[in-house]
Amino acid sequence: xxxxxxxxxxxxxxxxxxxxxxxxxxxxxxxxxxxxxxxxxxxxxxxxxxxxxxxxxxxxxxxxxxxxxxxxxxxxxxxxxxxxxxxxxxxxxxxxxxxxxxxxxxxxxxxxxxxxxxxxxxxxxxxxxxxxxxxxxxxxxxxxxxxxxxxxxxxxxxxxxxxxxxxxxxxxxxxxxxxxxxxxxxxxxxxxxxxxxxxxxxxxxxxxxxxxxxxxxxxxxxxxxxxxxxxxxxxxxxxxxxxxxxxxxxxxxxxxxxxxxxxxxxxxxxxxxxxxxxxxxxxxxxxxxxxxxxxxxxxxxxxxxxxxxxxxxxxxxxxxxxxxxxxxxxxxxxxxxxxxxxxxxxxxxxxxxxxxxxxxxxxxxxxxxxxxxxxxxxxxxxxxxxxxxxxxxxxxxxxxxxxxxxxxxxxxxxxxxxxxxxxxxxxxxxxxxxxxxxxxxxxxxxxxxxxxxxxxxxxxxxxxxxxxxxxxxxxxxxxxxxxxxxxxxxxxxxxxxxxxxxxxxxxxxxxxxxxxxxxxxxxxxxxxxxxxxxxxxxxxxxxxxxxxxxxxxxxxxxxxxxxxxxxxxxxxxxxxxxxxxxxxxxxxxxxxxxxxxxxxxxxxxxxxxxxxxx
Ligand code: GCU
Numbered sequence: 001x002x003x004x005x006x007x008x009x010x011x012x013x014x015x016x017x018x019x020x021x022x023x024x025x026x027x028x029x030x031x032x033x034x035x036x037x038x039x040x041x042x043x044x045x046x047x048x049x050x051x052x053x054x055x056x057x058x059x060x061x062x063x064x065x066x067x068x069x070x071x072x073x074x075x076x077x078x079x080x081x082x083x084x085x086x087x088x089x090x091x092x093x094x095x096x097x098x099x100x101x102x103x104x105x106x107x108x109x110x111x112x113x114x115x116x117x118x119x120x121x122x123x124x125x126x127x128x129x130x131x132x133x134x135x136x137x138x139x140x141x142x143x144x145x146x147x148x149x150x151x152x153x154x155x156x157x158x159x160x161x162x163x164x165x166x167x168x169x170x171x172x173x174x175x176x177x178x179x180x181x182x183x184x185x186x187x188x189x190x191x192x193x194x195x196x197x198x199x200x201x202x203x204x205x206x207x208x209x210x211x212x213x214x215x216x217x218x219x220x221x222x223x224x225x226x227x228x229x230x231x232x233x234x235x236x237x238x239x240x241x242x243x244x245x246x247x248x249x250x251x252x253x254x255x256x257x258x259x260x261x262x263x264x265x266x267x268x269x270x271x272x273x274x275x276x277x278x279x280x281x282x283x284x285x286x287x288x289x290x291x292x293x294x295x296x297x298x299x300x301x302x303x304x305x306x307x308x309x310x311x312x313x314x315x316x317x318x319x320x321x322x323x324x325x326x327x328x329x330x331x332x333x334x335x336x337x338x339x340x341x342x343x344x345x346x347x348x349x350x351x352x353x354x355x356x357x358x359x360x361x362x363x364x365x366x367x368x369x370x371x372x373x374x375x376x377x378x379x380x381x382x383x384x385x386x387x388x389x390x391x392x393x394x395x396x397x398x399x400x401x402x403x404x405x406x407x408x409x410x411x412x413x414x415x416x417x418x419x420x421x422x423x424x425x426x427x428x429x430x431x432x433x434x435x436x437x438x439x440x441x442x443x444x445x446x447x448x449x450x451x452x453x454x455x456x457x458x459x460x461x462x463x464x465x466x467x468x469x470x471x472x473x474x475x476x477x478x479x480x481x482x483x484x485x486x487x488x489x490x491x492x493x494x495x496x497x498x499x500x501x502x503x504x505x506x507x508x509x510x511x512x513x514x515x516x517x518x519x520x521x522x523x524x525x526x527x528x529x530x531x532x533x534x535x536x537x538x539x540x541x542x543x544x545x546x547x548x549x550x551x552x553x554x555x556x557x558x559x560x561x562x563x564x565x566x567x568x569x570x571x572x573x574x575x576x577x578x579x580x581x582x583x584x585x586x587x588x589x590x591x592x593x594x595x596x597x598x599x600x601x602x603x604x605x606x607x608x609x610x611x612x613x614x
Contacts, residue, residue, distance in 0.1 A: 036240075037415045038166050038213055039222040041138050042372075043301045047212040049123050049137075049180065053101050054093040056120040057112070063091065063120055064147070064183060076120045077149035079179040093122040093181075101210055102140065104203030107340030112204075114571075118185040121206055125178050132217045134243075135173050137180060138166040140208025140343070140371055144192065147183040159405055160193065161186070162333075162368035162390065163412035166213065182206065193405045194390040199583060200332055200367070201569040207341045208371050218243025218269075219299040224418050225252060225273070225292060227307050229455045232320060235277050235307070236455075241269030241296055253293040254279075265296070281320045282306030282421040284361040287382030289421070306379055306421030312457055312483040315556040317513045319384075319424075326384065326515060326559030327605040328362035329355050329587070332568040333370045336592055339569060342370075348377040354565060354588055355383060358598065359605030364461075364517055364561040367392050367430050369413040378422035385420070386459070386486075386517075386561070388427035389413055391445070397437035403444065410445055414452045423456065425515075430461040431488055439477055446481045461486040461517040467507070475509035484558070485510060486517035491550070492543040493521040497532065499542075501550035508556055515559035519547050520597075524567075524578055525589035535578050540585075541596040548604045562601055566590055 038044070056063060056076060063076030074080070082089045099105050105112045105119055127135070139146065143161030147154065150172045158165040186204030188196045221242035228236040239250045246269035251262045257279055265271035280288040289304040308320055316323045335342040336350045352374070355363050364386040365374065378385050389409045396402045410428070417423050428445045432438050442460065449458050462476040464487050472489070479485050485508065492498035498521075508514060521543035522535060529536035544562070551560055567586035573579035582590065587598040 036222065036242075037164060037412060038136060038138065038215075039415065039419070040301060040303050041211060041213050043303050045214040046138075047125075047127070047214070049125060049210040049212060050101055051123075052098040053121040053123045053206070054096045055099045055105075055122070056091055056093065056096050057115070058118040058120055058183075059115075061118050061185075064118070077147070077154070077181045077183065078152045079122060079181060093120075099205065101206040102208045102341075102343040103205060104143070104207050104341040105205040106201065106203050107338070116187050116202055116204065118183055118187075119205065121182045121184060123180045123210070125180065125212075126176050127173050127178060127212065129173065129175060130214075134168060134170045134215045134217060134219070136166045136168050136170075136213040136215070138164065138209075138211050138213050139182075139206065140164050140210070142182065142184050142206050142208075143186050143202070143204050143341075145185040145187075147185075149179075149181040149183075151179055160409045160412070161207070162370075163409050164208075164372070164416055165412070169212075191396050191399050191402050193395055193402060193409060194367070194392045195395045197394075197572075198367075198390075198392055199570050199572050201334075201571060201581075203341045208343050216243070216298045218245040218248070218296070220250075220294050220296050220301045221269075222415065223294050223301075224453070225294070225303075225305055226419065226421075226455050227309050230309055230311050232281060232309050233276050233278055234274070236274050238273055239263070239265065239271045239294055239296075241265050241271075241299075243269070243298070245298055248296045248298065251293075251295040253295065254290050255293070256290055277307070279307045282308040282379075282382070283320060284382040284384065287380060287421075289379060303419060304376075304379070305419050308421050310424040310455075310457060312513050314511055315513050315558065317457070317484060317558045324361075324558075325608055326362035326561075327360050327608055328364055328386070328515070328559055328561035329358055329360045329601075330364045330366045330518060330561045330564045331355070331370075331566070332366055332564060333368070333374070334566065334568045334590070336566060336590065339590060343373070345373045345377065348374040350592075351565065352377055352381050352383055354592075356381065358565075358587065358602050359609060362386070362424075362559060362561070363565075364388070364427075366564070369409075369416070372416060375417050375420045375422060379420050383422060385423045386425040386427055386515075387413060387417060387423050388430065388461070389445075391429035391432065391442070393431055394433055397435065397441045403441055406441075406445060407448055410448055411452060414449065418453050425457045425459050425484065426453070427486065428458065428460045431463055432460070434476065442478055443481055457483040459484045459486050459515070461488050463487065464489055464506075470503050470505055472504055472506045473509070474507070474514065479508075479510045479512065482512070484513045484515055486515050486561075488518035488563070489516065490519060490521070490563075492546055498539070498546040501546040504550055506550075506554045506557075512556075513558035514554065514556050515561060516551060516554075516557060517561045518563040519560075520544070520563040520585045520587075522579070522584040523595060523597075524584045525591070525593040525595050527578070535584075537596040541600055544597040544600040548600060562587065 531542035
């Protein structure tokens, strides 16, 4: 019997249920068959799919579910067209509006500023297929849940708004008018990562570049080429091939250093690599990047890689064996001047340029992996990076799917950026509440991070507590498993008045380096008054003056990261005429205006620059 409303065959509910399960199983197996993440797409042959995409706003997910809230086999992903004058098709991408990709949808039209839900994106493209060539569609990121289809076929699903993913389309692509459709859903969920509440705007959409990546039938899919932990001349890593021809000869060349080392990949296409190299080490003072060629018999990829060692010894952080102080600043991935998600090299150059002006040699990219262009710019500018996954505040610690999701985002973050010399710290979380379930959850992430990359420091931004009126204690049990500890404190803003910092002593349970990963206060640029009047630049300046004096007294402090470089949009900040849905803790306004507190930090960092070696 045909259902009159949705024209789907409903004979016996069990048959229908079996159909759905078969359909979902097909989806998962499709994504299961997909190769892992392709590293360094800029070092390969790519075709950009950026630009205007036709879109359909779908708050009720009518393009995905039928009226029985069952996944429909005839959803918008079919990109269907009426075949006759009496055919009933209730959507049409060609005559629908369009949105720019890359870009969040919230700042492209007033109507979508607060929109949380599904928007369908469609891009049509032609592609000349070639012998012995494979094709992948690569997304820099899509916030939050993306279902991807090509020519009506589901090719995969990705969860997580800040890490890249790719799907193979070699057997699905055709020469003419391919229809690439992405259902992007940024609805917040309690079991998601991040969960329901964040102090940043839930920008939705295809927020980063989308491209086609062409590879030979057997290609260099991924590689890890860095100095072994604590070594300044021992390169250790691996190369992974993908395809039929796997046990190939793999060669790593660093022409400028006269290095040309060959290894043999095993039957799974994995080649362990290791060799001595006398290289100029990457550092903020000399961010040396080498052209590195990774060659196999059937493929070659060029990358720019810096080599440096980073370790923690006692309360010291050692860069290339020498103690350093991380003069940092926190940054959200928000575009200066235009607002919305940052995604371009220009955005990165502006934001990191301001950090440099502040005197920073370190940035904490909060609270999620930022776009690859930001990391590569930090590599070029010599700015060290703290990179974090959005395990933020109170997620569902006991939910296995939440853990799997966090693990996946961690893997994708490390996979994409493990060859960036700038990245020195992987952060597992921000301001998460003490508890056994939380501790075991985060310990699993720490172990995973170490198994994926043993060459960097592992940390998290934690909280402190008072042991008495004057004494702050950092003794979060998670600290046991970390290399360096991050601590967020808002003495003078959420906790007392600015001068309170003068009376405080800091203690820490662990003989490890501390980075003060957040501190500060809020003031809209140009709002003036006396140093004790909230929301004035003078109050914010006052907070920083007392903070700097307090920070100087902490003997195990090895880094500072004020919250935050630039004012950013937040749904939790409604105060009219002051916040207007922006967090105003920036040292710089979202229009690039420097507040008085900026100069307090700049002065402190200039002092440090002269006293602590680069
Ligand atoms: C928190 C949090 C930030 C937030 C900041 C604030 O510590 O980590 O995401 O924006 O404080 O309250 O301004």
